[in-house]
Amino acid sequence: MLFRVLAAVILCCLFSSNSFSDTSSPKGWERIFPQATSIGEKESNPPVWPVYQAFDKIGYVFHSIDYVTIPAFSGEPVDMLVGLDLDGQFTGVELIEHREPIFLHGLGEKPLIDFIRQYEGLGIRDNVKVGSGTSTTGTYIDGITKATVSVVVINQSIVLSALAVARQKLSGFEAPADVKVKSEYYEQLSLEQLQEENYLQNLRLTESEIQTHLYDYRQNACPECEHAVDLKFGYLNVPSIGRVLLGDSDFERLQKTLEPDEHAVVLLSNGDYSFIDLDFVPASVPDRVSIDQRGFPIEIRDLNFFDVFDPQTSILNDASDVKVFSIKPQTGFNPASEWNLLLNISAGNPVLYTVENYQFMANYSLPKKFFDEIEIISDGFSEQPLWVGLWESKRFQIIVLLISLAALTVIFARQHQLVKNPKRFHAIRWGFLTFTLIYIGWYAQGQLSIVNIYPILQSFTQGFNLETYLMDPIIFILWLYVFISLFIVGRGLFCGWLCPFGALQEMVSWFAKKLKIKQYRIKPALHNKLTWMKYAILIGLVLTSFYSVEVAEVWSEVEPFKTSITLHFVRTWPFVVYAIFLLGCGLFIHKFYCRYVCPLGAGLAVLGWFHPVKWLKRRSECGTPCTLCYHKCEIKAIKQSGEIDYKECIQCLECIVYHNNDDLCPPQKVKIRKQAKRKKAESLIPATAVEVI
Structure with missing residues (x-):
């Protein structure tokens, strides 16, 4: 019997606890506050x-x-549900929504969930930072390798959103003010x-002025009033204003009533329409009137x-309605800056659901002579853009x-001398290829990808935001360098020198030759057809990205870059098998992926189609009769006619090595032999014969 009674009590408690909860309460709040019994609206x-x-x-x-x-x-931003207690301590963080490719299609979400769990028990004043180190001004938490940008943004989002809430809802977290009222002035x-x-x-408005915006406005509560709205307002903390409006005794009483750094404004109305309605509850927030500053x-x-007091x-006694409103310091209100009073007026029939609203505005500003500028003591939260800190951390x-990019520029500028x-x-x-693979790819995570192009495509419809591209300095610098080089020398500078996966493929090809693995030569007709496959993949991904970026990111796994370069092959087996398969194809067909599959290479080829500089010199004998470069070009960017197809060329410069060396270039060898024979023939002619002639 006792067990049944206890069970009934427990069930009633659970039911009553759930009944307190708002049906629109956020999912996961119970895990953030396990000790809570209810959540408000x-x-x-x-x-x-x-x-x-x-x-x-x-x-x-x-x-x-x-x-x-x-x-x-x-x-895109990452959305999280954050819990904050009344002391400014994090009680927990729940992941709500994100579109980070490294977690969706790479590491999985577990490392991200483990990362945000580190906030539990920390506080806003800890000034949480991502990384390893010691600091008297911050607390460091562990980041996630290969997801630096993502976790730094997540940290900033959690800390800054919590700070914004604390400054408005919690005591002791007020935004630092840069001015203070001169109390003695x-x-x-x-x-x-x-x-x-x-x-x-x-703020004065006639009935006709209101009807310009609200046709159905009919108040007539005060027929003798000259104006429908006759509203006066002022800032009371300044003695020169507050003492005149309130009188000395009430001004002194106000100073004792206000908390430190709290502000007060007075509103008085004499018009037909009051700034407070009949249902207004004293000591509450008004519905009809509000303030904004800088749009907030x-x-x-x-x-x-x-x-109690009259x-x-x-001027206050003669007003029909008088109220003094307070502004908490947590709001960040600055009395020395311009602010606006907003009066909301409604008109229509609520029974017929035809009510319309319009906000009338009046601005307010005071001269600097009433305020002292004060030095702001930093609260540990940097106001500089997030990308600046990321660039400093990767100095x-x-x-x-x-x-290395400067060195590569020199190599290309002096290629004819170097070869x-x-x-x-x-x-x-x-x-340089070894540096590209190990340093740029595996260490600095500088593998460019077709995924990097999606934000650029989205900017055509959603607007351009430079900060999005500045978040990863290595990727940004590489893209800037590659983009400029596209219109000078074409795609080859990246594909042949700066692509880590391309460098890995070249090493695989070199390894195959050392092992004497037979290299398959694809016939020209089939090769020409296969080269168009990467362009078809590119078009498919671009079109998909406009439909759904999430789907496009999934299909972007056609690139093995994330598996082989970003994640060092530490990934679920299907992705690893796919990457190894492509590299395995490279054992038999030189740079198979680059030539036939890579959508990024196709995109760069399109962008660099009309580059003006033709670095790779040709001779009149190239193609006819000499076909050495045609046979030696493993990427098959040199046609049988001797012409170079810059869309396919990776600018390995091997053809320049043959072109600039007389011992290797057949036309030059023939030319040198002829010159040598001519000189030898001339040396055999007697001098007397020359004189007779």
Whole structure:
């Protein structure tokens, strides 16, 4: 019997607990606040859900995307549900939505979930940073190898969204102010002077002016009123304004009522339409009137200042409605900057659902003479763009990359001089390919991909955001260098020198030759057909990206780059088998993937189609009668006619090695032999014969 009673009590408690929860409560909030018994309705300013234990508020949960929309590696922000207690401590973080390819189609989501679990127990004041190190101004948490950009953006999104909530909802997290009211500064001003200087601002509207925006407006609550709206308002913390409007005694009482750094504004109405409605609850947030500054809403709350005391000045006594509203320091309100008073007026018939609303606005600003500028003490949260920190953290990698690109530029500029010594040139080329694979690819994660092009394509419809591309400095620098080179020398500079997977393929081909593995020569007719396959793949991926980027990212796995370069072959077996299969094809067919499959190479070929510089010199004998370069070109970018197909050429410069060396180039060898015979023949002719002639 006792067991049944206990079971019934437990079931009732569970039912009552669930009944408190809002049906629109965010999924996963119970895991963030396991000790909570209920969650309240979502607030709008700021957008948070309050969380309760019994009847005590214990914290808030909120979506990070409601506050911060920093684009991650995919070009889209990551949304998380964040829990924050009343002391500014993280109670947990739940992953809601993301489009990061490295987690969706690579590492899986487990490393990302493990990463965000590190926030539990940390606080906003810890100034959380990603990486390893020691600092007196921050707490470091472990990042995720090969997903640096993603986790840095996620960290910034969590911390900044939590800071935004804390500054509006929690005590002690106020935004640092850069001005302070001069409490000792006082000018003896009259009420008329306040109005002349606009220290007491006025919003006046006639009924016809309102009907311009709200045709159905008919108030007539005050037929004798000259204006439908006659609203005055002013900032009270400044003694020169507050003492005139409130009187000395009420001004002193206001100073004692306000918390440190809290602001107060007064509103008084004499018109037909009041700024407070009949249902207004004292000490609450008004529905009809609000404030914004720099486009951000500023919450105002009734101080109920005259609930017991009557106003001491005639201007307030004569008003039909008078209210003093407070502005908390957490809102970040700056009294020295311009702000706007917004009055919401409704008209129509609510029964027939024909109600319309319109906001009328009046701005307000005060001169700098009423304020002292104060030095802002940093709260540990950098205001600089996120990409700046990422570039600073990769300073060494950037320097090395820039030096290597400068060296590659010199190699291409002086290629005709370098190839005169084939042994030295081959050492330089293989050294650079090794650097490309190990440093640019495996270490610096600089493998360019067709996935990097999707944000560019999306920018045509969603707008261009440079910060998206600056998030990864290595990728950004490489893309900038490759993009410029496309219109100078074509795609070959990247495909033949800067592609880590391309370098790996060349090494596989070299290995095959050392093992004397038979190399298959594809017939020209079939080769020409197969080269179009990569263009078909490119078109398919581009069209798919406009339909769905997520689907396009899945199909982008036709590139083995993520498996072989980004993840070092540490991945589920189908992807590893696919990458090894493509490399295996390269054992028998030189750079099989580059020639027939690579959509990135196809895209670069299209962009670099009309490059003006033809670096690779040709002779009149090339193709007819000499076909050496045609047979020696393993990528088959040299046609039988001797012409170079720059769309397919990877600019390995082997043809230049033959072209510039008389011992290797057949036309030059023939020419040298003829010259030698001519000289020998001339040397055999007697001098007397020359004289007779």
